[in-house]
Amino acid sequence: MAHLDIRGLVARYNNATVLDGIDLSIERGEIVSLIGPSGSGKSTLLRVISGLLPPRAGTVALAGETINYADRRSLRRSRDKLAIVFQQYNLFGNMNVLRNVMVAPVTIQKRDKKTVEAEACALLAKVGLADKLNAYPDELSGGQQQRVAIARALCLKPDILLLDEVTSALDPERVGEVLDTVKMLAADNMTLLIVSHEMGFVREVSHRVAFMADGKIQEMGPPAQIFGTPQQPRTQAFVSRILGH
Numbered sequence: 001m002a003h004l005d006i007r008g009l010v011a012r013y014n015n016a017t018v019l020d021g022i023d024l025s026i027e028r029g030e031i032v033s034l035i036g037p038s039g040s041g042k043s044t045l046l047r048v049i050s051g052l053l054p055p056r057a058g059t060v061a062l063a064g065e066t067i068n069y070a071d072r073r074s075l076r077r078s079r080d081k082l083a084i085v086f087q088q089y090n091l092f093g094n095m096n097v098l099r100n101v102m103v104a105p106v107t108i109q110k111r112d113k114k115t116v117e118a119e120a121c122a123l124l125a126k127v128g129l130a131d132k133l134n135a136y137p138d139e140l141s142g143g144q145q146q147r148v149a150i151a152r153a154l155c156l157k158p159d160i161l162l163l164d165e166v167t168s169a170l171d172p173e174r175v176g177e178v179l180d181t182v183k184m185l186a187a188d189n190m191t192l193l194i195v196s197h198e199m200g201f202v203r204e205v206s207h208r209v210a211f212m213a214d215g216k217i218q219e220m221g222p223p224a225q226i227f228g229t230p231q232q233p234r235t236q237a238f239v240s241r242i243l244g245h
């Protein structure tokens with residue numbers, strides 16, 4: 001059974017169709033990246049999966065269970081299993097790093113505070129921030145803030161992590177440290193759905209890459225296919241433009 005199974009997903013903003021029938025199946029522990037031109041619907045797909053934008057048609061099933069986007073209660077249960085990290089880290093400026101990571105598991109998931117604290121400390125150590133537990137977001141670099149955001153998402157114990165251009169707001173010299181963190185998650189067998197403009201990273205970390213254009217997956221395959229021997233003319237044009245050949 002696929003870990004995440006998307007069938008015929010349609011989404012609209014106002015009257016514009018932004019996702020036009022997406023079919024995508026992701027296995028447990030698989031890493032799938034979405035690439036494609038600006039406006040092709042990549043971020044929207046992550047937003048719909050995570051329940052931030054209701055689908056107009058189609059289904060998303062998580063471990064065989066169809067997510068009911070119309071029912072807030074059941075959506076919240078599903079959302080606990082699907083954490084999303086955005087380009088903008090959205091940390092709480094009035095809380096230190098440790099509190100930022102702990103707040104949702106304690107207040108929303110109602111988990112035991114001491115247990116969550118131990119997990120939060122372990123996660124922050126894992127992303128290289130053991131010495132920043134008491135720092136406030138504005139005392140951290142962009143890369144450090146993004147790593148806090150990733151630790152915060154992981155502390156929710158998601159089954160699947162959705163990463164939406166997590167390096168786009170970072171200075172070039174900070175990109176590597178966040179990508180290293182993501183590679184660590186990959187090594188831990190986390191199921192990941194990634195939107196990224198870092199093609200070197202996508203190529204290195206992904207099991208499969210989906211090329212999106214006009215709200216559709218135009219081509220999907222292993223990185224060697226998408227970047228090396230793309231089958232569709234549109235994929236070819238996109239890849240040769242971004243790789244500069």
Ligand SMILES: Nc1ncnc2c1ncn2[C@@H]1O[C@H](COP(=O)(O)OP(=O)(O)OP(=O)(O)O)[C@@H](O)[C@H]1O
Pocket residue numbers: 013014018036037038039040041042043044045
């Ligand atoms: N909140 C919104 N309201 C209306 N239209 C939106 C909204 N967000 C996105 N769109 C439109 O939906 C389309 C898809 O946007 P989306 O952000 O999913 O693209 P993307 O592939 O992630 O692009 P990029 O690579 O530039 O981030 C675009 O045409 C965009 O203008």
